[in-house]
Amino acid sequence: MNNNSDFTEFSKQSPKGILVIYISLLYKTLKVSWILLFLFLRKFSELSNQKLFYIFMAIGVFLLFLLVRAYLDYKNFQFKIENNHFVLKQGILKKTNTSISFDRIQNINFKQNIIQQLINVYEVSVETAGSKDTEIAIKALPFDKAQALKEQMSVKAMTAESSIIEEEKNPFLIINFKELLKVSLTENHLQSLLIFIALLFGIYQQLSDAFDGLGRKEDFDSYLDIESNAMYGSIIVFLILFVLLFIVALVSSFVRILLFHFNLTVFIKNESFEINQGLLTKKSIILKKEKVQSITVSTNPIKKKLGISFVTFKQAVSGKVNEKKNKLIRLVGCQYHQVLQIKELLFDFQSVENSEKYNSNTYFKSRMYFRSFLGLLIFNSILMVVLQNANWLWFNLILFPLVILLIRLKFKKTFYSFDDEVLLIGKGRIETHIIYLPFFKVQNIKMKQTLFQQRKDVVDIILQTASGKIKIPCIEKERATQIYNYTVYKVEKSTELWM
Template sequence: MSNEIDFSEFRTQSLKGIVIIYGKFLFQVLKGTWVLLFLFITKASKLSSVDIFYFYIGITVLLTFILIRSYLVYKNFKFKIEGDSFILKKGIISKNNTAIAFDRIQNVNFSQNVIHQLINVYQVDIETAGSDKTEISIKALSLDQAKALRKKITDAKLQEQSITEQTEVIKEKPLLSIGVNDLLKVSITENHLQSLLLLLAFLFGFYQQIQDVFLNFIGEEVLDNYLNKGKDLLAGSIILLLGVLIFLSIVAIISSFVRVFLRHFNLSFSIKNEAFEIQQGLTNKKAIILKREKVQFITIITNPLKRRLGISYVIFKQAISGKVKKADKLIKIVGCKKDHLEKIKATLFTSLDFQDAEKEKPHWYFTYRIIFRTILIFSCLNVLFYFVFNAQNQLLVNVFLLLIAIPLLYKRIRKLFFKVSNNMLLVGGGAIETSTTYLEMFKVQNVKIKQSIFQRRRNVADLILQTASGKIKLPSITEERANELYNQILYTIETSTKEWM
């Protein structure tokens, strides 16, 4: 059984960890040198047999060096549990000893990329408070070892909170389990523009890396000639431009399908002992335990198509100290139905009474500012359109953009609101999508009132709430109301005794 595994003596990772470490080092080398390797392959026919022989010798030496280094990294990576601390030793030439007290450990998470899945091991990441990254990453453990390690740390933390070892974990069926059919629904309702931009960014970055190789094949003059012809065709034909937009839309939808399946495949979401257990992923599987107190706020997002299908998604913004990627601070659960949302809110928040709270809207200055900025953007775009389109096509493009922009502006202005209860803040917003954010005031770390010279003339201000996972902004509310909320939030922070991390 996993709970019988002894961590009192130093242990190494699974022997299969050598494969993971070797693959990581090999990927780093290929990432920096693949263009050179591609150039060698394309010019191999022009090289002498001696040059090719030395190339293969060099590759063999490099692969052998990586293998030896991987083995030494594996052999010198040792860990154990001593008292109420996790002890780690690692390093080849420069030795590094780390001791982490259990009370500093926030989460013990599992993940599996493609290689992990092939050799049936798990990566275990130990997150701590006060670190700018994952403190410890054990590259390869069996599932029994990973679970036993997490249980050992979790049990010790429960003892520190005066909970006996005999406390049983409450086991429930998953609150939410997403199958292939549900993922198809989610994919259809995704933000396809975001998917398209991500794909284009990847293709552009890829082209930048192989540009020199590409030019060697077709020549710079030929490439410039094709690009100039493409510009002339687009400038002279609205039909062709619409065709390109339709093609890009299809590509965006396909990209959304792929992105959703890779990220959320086999999604399982459970609530156990007031903590969330999340498992999801296809090529990169993740198993995460998210404690209630670590969640700073949640945002529920839907759109017209999602509402029609009766689904939405929830973003959990969690507390992570230091400079980390934005994506690491949030966890996204897709395909949630109304009863799932109510269960999540009941688990996270002790009180959600907004029935008597007044729905407050921004000052009219907010609408004025949005319209002014839109006019400014259109003016800049029309300077560009002047050099690309003729007068008739420029008019058609402007009409097309206005038909999109005006409804979006109207929806953004109409959807923005906030409600305040005794200890909770509810903020609504969005344009195409509708977002609803729930924040407990005692989790606010810093609150400030920001006011430009234009806002000062109209007695309005922006109220900015800083939490451990990001900001929430209430734009252009009256100065008097901003001061009231400022004092209310500060009072709640100072008088609350609840944990927020």
């Protein structure tokens, strides 16, 4: 073994790590102080030379301070492997010494953000079962060293994973740029638009707060007011706005897909998936079969035309961590046979897909109608009070049919079916989601019945897994009880690892 992969002595990260730490520190400070910087740039011309000099001095000193801090961070970050434990020393003033036993390590993931990509180092994060505090990230390691570290930790811990280092086989799924473009067309554009607007709104809020602090909120608002007043009321403008929004939605869908799923490559090895993706931050995730709690296969009309569907894996979440997003692993643009292969690897699904589908009770539809119309009524009354005129009421002519259509679609797409091992749950409005949940993955099961439901003798079933809830709404109580009993029976009988 060469010196590179010897971890018995304390070793540091690659010296390039200083740069990585430095930039991440810079980024953090910039994130909290960009408003200040923005204001500074606006006032730039008004400041006297002397003041400018001081300000630049201060910034210079601060940058230097961060550099020193990054260096010390690097210098004090040391790790080694000692009798099946990963030992980590870190901290400049407050020294901490962490030691993790190999059998508590769940996953070792590689990651590369844009800086790490440029200087060609990898971030190695060690995921442990349990609390978030024990999650560890080594910011900068050259590839061979990172691989060696992973090898040593996983060989000792999980023999099953040892072959991960074996030469890359043919990828199971690879999505190139052109396909990604296609995929992004089929996205839920409304959602993309909302995310984009939320982002904008966040920036607006911050800016307006900043102006507010200077007592110049009126300037800012009046500037926006002029713009919006000029537009108000014209239908052509509405149309243009609509088209514009549509384009924005498309573009933001595309950007979102590109950022997260760029160069998506999936390998299947030893009953686990290795997933690489990302543009600015490259991520490499290893997903073990038993950690998958449920999968969701999603399609919509456009996706069907293109013959692709999305597969979402739900992984067990460790602790009450607010990191659900990271635990959701989505494969975009799977072809039909690839979906089949994924399902085959995870569980036996043939019989469940052929077994009878049951719909929710019609009470489910009535409940949705009732709730939506109540909501619309309240919405209308509030608008009436606020606007004090009735010119906008025609809007309901579009809204009501839309709501009715969506409810009908939702009711049609909500179904469940089951066989001995797997529960199948369908949902969705425009998109069609089909959830595959093996019975033994359930952690607790709940039956819920409101007074109204009692009259119709229907109940909701809520299945709680290690990755979240799955609900079957409004099914007949008798069948619900059967499912309830059977699930409990299955869970109690199973001896398989469920997470």
